[in-house]
Every structure is written in structure tokens, then in C-alpha cells.
Amino acid sequence: MKPSDYWALVLVFALLAVAPALAGPFYTRLLATGILYGTAAVGFNVLFGYTGLLSFGHAMFWGAGAYTVAIGMVKMGLSFPASLALSLLVVGVIALVTGFLSLRHTRIYFAMLTLAFGQLLYAIALKWRSMTGADEGIYGVPRPLGDVVLYYYLILGVSLVVLLALLRILKSPLGLAFRSIRDNPFRAEVVGYPVNRLRLLSYTISGLATGVAGSLYAPLQTSVNPEALYWTFSAAIVFMAILGGSRVFIGPFIGGLLYVFIQDTAMGVTEYWLLATGVTLGALILLLPEGIVGYIWRRLGGRLE
Amino acid sequence: MVDAGFLVAQLVNALFYSSILFMIASGLSLIFGITRILNLAHGAFYMLGAYIMYTVMTALPGGASAVLGILAAGAIVAVIGLLVEAGLLRRVYGKPEEVQLLLTFALILVLDDLAKMIWGPEYKSLTTLPWGSLSVGDYTIPVYHLAAIAVALASAVGLWLLFSRTTLGKKIRASASYPEVAEALGVDTRRMFMATFMLGSALAGASGALAGPVLTAYPGMGTEAIVLSFAIIVIGGMGSILGALAGALIVGFTRTVMAVVYPVLEVALIYIVMAIVLLVKPTGLFGGREVERR
Numbered sequence: 203m204k205p206s207d208y209w210a211l212v213l214v215f216a217l218l219a220v221a222p223a224l225a226g227p228f229y230t231r232l233l234a235t236g237i238l239y240g241t242a243a244v245g246f247n248v249l250f251g252y253t254g255l256l257s258f259g260h261a262m263f264w265g266a267g268a269y270t271v272a273i274g275m276v277k278m279g280l281s282f283p284a285s286l287a288l289s290l291l292v293v294g295v296i297a298l299v300t301g302f303l304s305l306r307h308t309r310i311y312f313a314m315l316t317l318a319f320g321q322l323l324y325a326i327a328l329k330w331r332s333m334t335g336a337d338e339g340i341y342g343v344p345r346p347l348g349d350v351v352l353y354y355y356l357i358l359g360v361s362l363v364v365l366l367a368l369l370r371i372l373k374s375p376l377g378l379a380f381r382s383i384r385d386n387p388f389r390a391e392v393v394g395y396p397v398n399r400l401r402l403l404s405y406t407i408s409g410l411a412t413g414v415a416g417s418l419y420a421p422l423q424t425s426v427n428p429e430a431l432y433w434t435f436s437a438a439i440v441f442m443a444i445l446g447g448s449r450v451f452i453g454p455f456i457g458g459l460l461y462v463f464i465q466d467t468a469m470g471v472t473e474y475w476l477l478a479t480g481v482t483l484g485a486l487i488l489l490l491p492e493g494i495v496g497y498i499w500r501r502l503g504g505r506l507e
Numbered sequence: 508m509v510d511a512g513f514l515v516a517q518l519v520n521a522l523f524y525s526s527i528l529f530m531i532a533s534g535l536s537l538i539f540g541i542t543r544i545l546n547l548a549h550g551a552f553y554m555l556g557a558y559i560m561y562t563v564m565t566a567l568p569g570g571a572s573a574v575l576g577i578l579a580a581g582a583i584v585a586v587i588g589l590l591v592e593a594g595l596l597r598r599v600y601g602k603p604e605e606v607q608l609l610l611t612f613a614l615i616l617v618l619d620d621l622a623k624m625i626w627g628p629e630y631k632s633l634t635t636l637p638w639g640s641l642s643v644g645d646y647t648i649p650v651y652h653l654a655a656i657a658v659a660l661a662s663a664v665g666l667w668l669l670f671s672r673t674t675l676g677k678k679i680r681a682s683a684s685y686p687e688v689a690e691a692l693g694v695d696t697r698r699m700f701m702a703t704f705m706l707g708s709a710l711a712g713a714s715g716a717l718a719g720p721v722l723t724a725y726p727g728m729g730t731e732a733i734v735l736s737f738a739i740i741v742i743g744g745m746g747s748i749l750g751a752l753a754g755a756l757i758v759g760f761t762r763t764v765m766a767v768v769y770p771v772l773e774v775a776l777i778y779i780v781m782a783i784v785l786l787v788k789p790t791g792l793f794g795g796r797e798v799e800r801r
Contacts, residue, residue, distance in 0.1 A: 250605070256604055256605050256608075258608065303782050303785060303786065306785060306786075306789045307789065309604060310545055310604050311741070311745070313545075313604065313608065314545070314737045314740070314741060315741065315785070317734060317737060318734060318737055318738050318741065318778050318781055319778065319782075321734045321738075321774075321778060322775055322778035322779070325773075325774035325775040325778070326775055328774075329770070329771045329772075329773070329774070329775065330771070432730075433730070433734055434612075434615075434730055437547070437608070437609070437612045440605060440608070440609060440612075441609055441612070444605055444606075444609060448605075474620045474623070474624060475620075476616040476617075476619055476620040477616065477617050477620035477621065477624075479616055480613040480614065480615070480616030480617040480620070481613070481617060483609065483612070483613040483616070484595075484610055484613035484614070484617070487606055487609050487610055487613065488598065488599075488610070491602075491606060
């Protein structure tokens with residue numbers, strides 16, 4: 203049987219649903235982080251893998267989501283659902299504005315522009331002390347449902363909804379339009395697609411998905427700091443997508459989970475875990491450019507994007 | 508009434524900072540222009556330059572050690588650049604951008620931790636700058652800053668001469684624009700790429716060496732510098748030395764002025780300026796022709 207995107211999603215989420223029963227609270231929390239990283243990376247991949255635009259600034263959506271929820275709950279006294287709604291609004295506006303500006307370019311220039319806009323947000327978070335707590339960030343974000351395991355299931359549920367929605371979009375005519383722009387923007391333009399508007403739409407959908415993941419991250423950590431907006435996290439998101447495989451829908455999600463565990467293992471083994479992570483990343487990129495899931499998928503006879 | 512001495516001191520500060528930025532950004536732009544690799548680890552090279560300078564200046568006291576430190580930083584980082592090019596990046600020429608970017612990103616993690624291993628995690632600063640200072644009114648201007656500005660000017664002129672007046676410069680340009688033709692005419696394009704990478708890396712190393720004693724050396728200083736370099740290149744126009752110079756001056760002055768006037772926007776305004784330039788002239792101030800195929 204050839205692997206399918208839906209069945210892969212069902213299988214992975216079924217495994218994740220039973221995981222807390224086997225893992226202790228530490229690993230449950232780590233898995234929750236991995237699920238959010240993975241969801242952010244799938245969001246990134248809507249733009250990268252399906253529309254052909256490499257963003258190096260996705261931390262801006264992740265961080266904007268995390269900050270808005272933290273500000274909503276801690277500074278404005280909003281409920282979690284209201285903060286989440288506010289966060290989607292903020293992320294959407296940021297996506298439309300930065301997308302409009304960045305999409306004047308493509309390829310490496312687009313990557314640099316998104317990176318620079320991410321740094322603009324980082325600079326704001328670092329300086330706007332009354333709102334963001336500057337370099338210390340915001341502490342004491344309440345965790346909905348209190349308990350880590352219960353919150354884990356909330357994260358799992360929301361992530362599943364986000365991924366199903368994205369898959370649905372990507373399988374629709376809109377998703378096909380994104381792919382046609384990826385494969386040949388000139389032809390797409392000639393056929394009559396409004397290429398720039400569709401790119402902006404993909405950019406916004408991509409940003410919103412990553413933003414939702416970031417929004418759920420602040421209550422998981424019960425805090426947020428500027429690291430969430432720093433460009434190295436954008437690079438980490440790109441890495442997760444490539445690590446898992448950007449040519450399979452579920453690839454970046456698995457990439458996010460793997461990334462968390464590579465980092466945790468490296469931290470457990472050595473004080474110089476960045477070095478260990480860097481060597482692992484470099485080796486994987488050179489040896490398995492199609493990603494781990496991409497490799498398995500191809501071996502199983504699945505279709506790569 | 509603003510004091511004239513204050514203005515002169517701030518002007519020197521802005522020029523000093525612009526000089527540092529010009530040297531990093533021109534190296535990055537040069538390497539990208541020729542090899543088409545956007546080296547994210549370029550900022551880490553800059554950081555290594557700062558650490559090397561610190562080591563040389565603490566080991567050998569005296570004004571001459573600063574000169575030695577700059578030369579050593581340039582030379583050592585050039586060799587590191589050579590090793591990285593020959594051992595790693597040569598494998599990914601012409602590969603998708605994300606592979607190139609992630610490989611150089613992995614290199615940042617490695618170099619940052621190596622720096623931590625060698626020099627420790629704490630900030631490294633020198634208590635005094637060499638060569639004393641001049642006084643203008645109530646303000647002092649370190650001679651070191653003026654020397655750094657002179658070094659940056661010399662690099663700018665040197666780069667311009669290299670690419671407009673020498674055979675080597677022509678060979679490097681030909682290797683980027685028409686590799687087959689260049690090869691057919693007997694130019695070893697592989698060696699030209701190596702030379703470019705070494706030169707660009709040396710600029711980053713020397714820039715770090717100049718910055719180190721003033722801005723202190725610390726792990727992670729490279730990741731900050733690299734994004735500013737991106738902003739400079741976007742403002743000035745990709746692959747243009749003149750653009751790097753203009754971009755560096757704009758960023759250097761924006762930051763220095765805002766640090767005095769309204770520090771909240773010190774960094775943010777740089778990116779706002781970048782967005783405005785982009786709206787008005789998408790190719791950057793000195794990026795003439797169509798910059799990319801989409």
C-alpha cells in the first residue's frame with residue numbers, strides 16, 4: 203500500500219495520543235514542544251515546499267503569536283480563547299504587511315527580507331519594555347487546564363485541526379495554484395493566476411499556522427522571551443522542515459519532533475550541545491537532502507511533491 | 508545649543524561604526540556576488556576576528572600589538588574561510604538555497620561553541636584602547652577610531668582597484684559571469700572562488716578585530732552582525748561595493764543618531780529605512796539591473 207498524507211497524519215497523531223501514558227511529565231512536555239515546533243514547520247512548508255518561497259523569518263509569526271497570548275493573558279487579563287483570537291489577528295496583520303513588502307522579491311532576496319523583518323519585531327520586543335518586558339520577557343503566563351498532560355491534549359487537538367485545515371487547502375484547487383507558482387511562476391502568470399496575490403495568501407496562511415503554534419507555546423512554557431523572535435529560531439524552523447522532508451506533508455512535523463529530541467540529547471551529552479547540534483544538522487543536510495521522512499516515503503513508494 | 512565637541516565625537520562614532528559595518532557587509536556581498544553563496548557564518552567569522560584581536564592584545568601589550576592583531580585576525584580568518592570553502596561549501600555550489608543557508612547556519616552553531624570552548628562564555632573587553640585620544644572641547648576622540656576609519660577607507664579603495672584595475676579582479680569577475688568562457692581562456696575558476704572566499708572572510712576577520720576592543724567580543728556577536736549586513740546589502744544593492752558603503756553609512760548613522768535621540772527605535776529604524784528603500788527602489792540604491800529571475 204502506498205503511503206497517503208491523511209493516513210500518515212492519523213498514524214502519527216494516534217501514537218502521540220497514547221504517548222503521555224508511557225512518557226513521564228518531562229518527556230510529555232518535550233513532546234508538546236515538539237508538536238508545536240512541528241506544526242510551525244508544516245506552516246512554514248506551505249510557503250516553502252508548496253509555493254516555492256524560502257522564508258527565513260518565520261520566528262516573527264511564532265514569536266508574535268507567543269507574545270500576543272502572553273500580553274493578552276498577563277497584561278490585559280483576557281481569557282485564553284480571547285487571547286488566541288487576538289493573536290491570530292495580530293499575526294495576520296503582520297503577515298499581510300511584511301508579505302506585501304517582502305514579496306517584491308523572490309528566492310534569496312525574499313529570504314533576507316523576511317529575516318530582516320523578523321529582526322525588526324525582535325528589536326521592538328527588546329525595546330518596548332512596558333509591553334514586552336524587554337530582554338527578560340513576560341513571566342507567569344497561566345496555562346489553560348493547568349496540568350501539563352491536559353494541556354498536552356489541547357495542543358495535540360489544536361495542532362491536528364491546523365494540520366487538517368492546511369492539508370485540505372493544499373489538496374484544493376488553491377493548493378494546486380500554489381504548486382503551479384512553485385513549479386513555474388511565469389507559466390502560472392500566463393495561465394491567468396494572480397501570482398502575487400496568491401503568494402501573499404500562501405504567506406499569510408503559512409504565517410497564521412506558525413502563529414497558532416507559537417500562541418500555544420507561551421502557556422506551555424508559562425513565559426515568553428525575545429529568543430522566540432530571534433532569527434536563529436527562523437533558521438531552526440527551516441531546518442526542521444528540511445530535516446523531516448519538505449516534499450511530504452507530514453515531513454516537517456516529524457522534523458519538529460526530531461529537532462527537539464536531537465537538541466535534548468545533545469544537551470544531555472555535552473556542555474557544547476550547539477556544536478553537537480550543528481555537526482548533526484550539517485551532516486544530515488549533506489547526506490539526506492530529501493529529509494528523513496522524504497527518504498522513507500520514497501522507499502515505501504509514496505509520491506514526493 | 509548643542510556642543511560642537513559632542514557633534515564631532517558622535518560623527519566619529521558614527522563613521523567608526525559604519526566602517527566596521529562596511530567591512531563585514533562588503534565581504535558578504537563580495538562572496539555572494541561571485542560564488543552565489545550567502546554565507547550566514549560570515550558573522551561568526553567577524554566574531555572570531557574580535558576574539559583573535561583580544562588574544563593578541565592581551566598577550567602583547569603596546570600599540571604595535573593592535574596592528575598585529577588586525578593582520579593576524581585577517582590572515583587566520585582567511586585560512587578558516589579557505590577551509591570552509593574547500594571542505595564544505597564547494598559541495599553545495601549550485602544546490603538549492605535552503606541547503607546552502609542551512610549548512611552555513613550549522614557552521615554558526617559549531618563556530619559559536621568553538622569560540623566558547625577556546626575563550627569561555629564571558630564577554631571579553633579591553634580596559635583601554637591603544638594610541639590614546641584627541642580632545643575636542645570637553646569630548647575625547649580615540650585615535651583608534653580614526654585608524655579604524657582609515658582601514659575601512661583603504662579597504663574600499665583596495666576593493667575598487669582590485670576589481671577595476673587588475674587582471675586578478677577581471678578573472679574573478681569573469682569566473683562569476685561566464686565560467687565556461689573563463690575556463691576556456693585558461694582561468695582556474697575554482698581558484699578564483701577560493702581567492703574570493705578568502706578575501707571576503709579576511710574582511711570579516713579584520714572588521715571583527717577592529718570592532719572587538721570597542722564593542723567587546725562575545726559568543727553570538729556574529730548573529731547580530733550578519734542581519735545588519737543583510738539590511739545594508741538590501742539598502743545598498745546586492746553585489747555592489749559602493750552600495751555596501753552607502754548602506755553601511757546609512758545604518759551606522761541611523762543607529763548612532765537614534766542612540767542619542769530616541770534609543771527605543773535605535774535598531775528598529777534600520778529595518779524601517781530598509782523597507783522604505785525597498786518600496787521606492789526594489790533593487791537597492793546601487794543595484795542597477797534586474798536582480799533576479801523569479
